[in-house]
Amino acid sequence: MAPARDRRTGFSRRRQYSAFFGYVLAVAGAVVGAALLAASIFNPPAFSTARMAVASVTAPVASLLDSGTDAIASVPQAIGTWINVHGENAALRAELKRHDALLSKARVIAYDNRRLRGLLRVRDRTPEPxxxxxxxxxxxxxxxxxxxxxxxxxxxxxxxxxxxxxxxxxxxxxxxxxxxxxxxxxxxxxxxxxxxxxxxxxxxxxxxxxxxxxxxxxxxxxxxxxxxxxxxxxxxxxxxxxxxxxxxxxxxxxxxxxxxxxxxxxxxxxxxxxxRPFMPMPPPLPPRAGPAVSPAAPAR
Structure with missing residues (x-):
């Protein structure tokens, strides 16, 4: 025959102890709560002393837990900040490299202009608009x-x-x-x-x-x-x-x-x-005159 599902606590010693300690804790909590309530009403200084004593014990624990929570929460933010800073650094380096290339080209062009002007002594001709x-x-x-x-x-x-x-x-x-x-x-x-x-x-x-x-x-x-x-x-x-x-x-x-x-x-x-054209074509030369031919002498 199968055992009955609804057993009393007397059938299990573990359940008996659990129920007993549960009752004890409940009664103790109620007594302590009533005592604290009475102290807060009839003797506020004593209740304040007890409250600060408990706070002195729990404050370090709360501070430690709060520091741990802040440290864990700051990890994603630190990772995001590192990624953003890394990307901005790469972008700034690329922009600086482009500016260096443009500056180098400008310096080369300026140097070539000075060298050619000094060697050839050529002055740019600006056509008249x-x-x-x-x-x-x-x-x-x-x-x-x-x-x-x-x-x-x-x-x-x-x-x-x-x-x-x-x-x-x-x-x-x-x-x-x-x-x-x-x-x-x-x-x-x-x-x-x-x-x-x-x-x-x-x-x-x-x-x-x-x-x-x-x-x-x-x-x-x-x-x-x-x-x-x-x-x-x-x-x-x-x-x-x-x-x-x-x-x-x-x-x-x-x-x-x-x-x-x-x-x-x-x-x-x-x-x-x-x-106007930079160097217009020269005008055509005038036609060359042929050799002069003297008129024939009249026949006698």
């Missing part, structure tokens, strides 16, 4: 790249004049009418501009691609390496464009021929400056 006009239209869908200038021969605009924007070279005048002119942009496939690299003077050609960008092609050298951000300006070779006019900046690294972005894209240029 003809006028300031507006680009009123430009091709955007065809493979050719032209722009329309709202000035023509009446204002002194003639074919071959360079056209400059605020940031750099735009192109040259291809045709001119009485009050309008057609500009061949540097991004046109038929446009070729002699350029040089600013950091070392490397000669190259900026050839239009027909898609709003130009190709930078090396001249007279093989396996020439181009780096992203290389700046190219007009070299003055050919006598049309003045030297030192910004033309394009290299987009990606490459060799011999790379794609570059013009400094003055036509869709972002409003007003332009039309200049």
């Amino acid at each position: 003809v006028l300031t006009a507006r680009l009123v239209a430009s091709t955007a869908s065809s493979g050719r790249r032209f722009a329309l200038l709202n000035a023509g021969r009446v204002q002194g605009v003639t074919p071959g004049m360079p056209v400059l924007g605020p940031e750099g070279l735009v192109g040259r005048v291809l045709e001119s009418g009485p009050i309008a002119a057609r500009v061949l942009l540097i991004t046109d496939p038929e446009s070729l501009v002699p350029v040089r690299r600013t950091r070392d003077g490397l000669p190259a050609i900026a050839a239009g691609r027909g898609d709003g960008r130009v190709d930078i092609r090396s001249v007279g050298a093989a396996n020439v390496r181009f780096a992203p951000g290389d700046m190219f300006v007009s070299s003055g070779i050919g006598g049309l464009y003045a030297p030192g006019v910004p033309v394009a900046r290299v987009e990606r690294a490459g060799s011999d021929s790379v794609v570059a972005t013009p400094y003055a894209p036509p869709d972002a240029v409003d007003f332009v400056i039309v200049e």
